[in-house]
Amino acid sequence: MNKTDSLTDFYQQKWGWLPDNLQKELGHFNVFLLDNYVGENAQEVPYKRRDFFKITFFKGSAQIHYADKAIDVKRQALVFSNPQIPYKWEGLEGVESGYFCIFNHNFFHQFGAVAEYPVFKAGGNHLFELTDEQAKNVIISFRKMQAEMQSAYLYKYDILRTQVMELIHFAMKLQPSLEIETAQGNASHRISTLFVELLDRQFPIESKGQTILRSPSEYAKQLNVHTNHLNRAVKEITGKTTSEIINERLIQEAKILLKHTDLSVSEIGYLLGFNEATYxxxxxxxxxxxSPMSFRKG
Incomplete structure (x- = not known):
């Protein structure tokens, strides 16, 4: 299993130095031009998780691997990466230009739950292919970020948070989801949201001693609700049973481990809570x- 990259790893690998505020447990934000890392200067982006958020705009063609999916982009796209989902990029020599910004959880501490937006949630849409006009608007947003980073304004990071939120909402408006439309804050929605958050926190699996919850009753116990209450709430909001959602998440993680690690099938099964390889x-x-082996070889 590849170790999750931290912001410290990111800066050390790219430039061999660290920003001053990175060691002070403060919220961190930075914005970069992508041009130095693509085309003839393309650097490999290995398949792994990072413990920070990243928003990337690029023009050109590339293939992006997210969890167990691979997406081909032909012209230009806006991409959202989060600490829960591993990813890698291939074909960066086909990328012409772009921008990216990175930030950690603390950057939005007390300023909103940025991880709760669909573009950063497991199962949400993380990649948006853009028209030329849409791409122009995104480029303007990143250039504003760059200008703000260079300013001496005392409250510039408040402006940068606003600019990040504008990019998030710009993307979500391109493809409204049922989740956005139906999030009304009722009791069922609240319980369903808490369940999904708890499910997401079970991953990534990075050590053999890590245990995960696998049954609806285990989640209900953690959420301090009756199992039937949890099942009704999840079904009402998602249209799926609690077990279906848990199984989908387990399969997604299983596919990641089968494709991107050298762990045996029995080891992967054990990590996912199966005591016997046959189960x-x-x-x-x-x-x-x-079968797991057929999927791994496919």
Whole structure:
């Protein structure tokens, strides 16, 4: 299993130095021109998780691997990366130009739960292909960020938070989701949201001693609600059963581990809470119609 990259790793690998405020446990933000890392200067972006958020705009073609998916971009796109979902980029020699900004959880501390927006949540849409006009607007946003970073204004980071939020809402307006439309804050929605948050916190799995919750009753106990109450709330909001959502998340993680680690099938099954390799193999085949080994070789 690849170690999750931290902001410290990011700066050390790119430039061999660290910003002063990175060691002071403060909120961190920075914005960069992508041009130095693509085309003829392309650097490999390995498949792993990072413990920071990243928003990238690029012009050109590339393939982006998110969790167990691979997405081909032909012209230009806006991409949102979060600490929960591993990713890598391929074909960066086909990228012409772009920008990216990075920030950590603390940057938005007491300023909003940025991780709760669909562009950063597991199952949400993380990549938006853009028209030329949309791309122009995004470029303007990143140039404003660059200018603000160079300013001496005392409250410039408040402005930068606003600019990040503008990019998030710009993307979400391109493809409104049912989740955005139906999030009304009722009791069922609150319980369903807490369940999904708890499910997301089970991952990534980075050590063999890590245990995860696998059954609706275990989640209900953690949320201090009856299992039937949890099941009704989740079904009402998502249209799926609690077990279906848990299984989908387990399969997503299983596919990641099968494709991007050298762990054996039995080791992966154990990490995901299956004490016997045969139980894991049967579960995987039931959910995907393939055996774990067939998927790994495919």
């Amino acid at each position: 894991f193999t049967n579960f995987f085949k039931k959910q995907t119609t393939q």
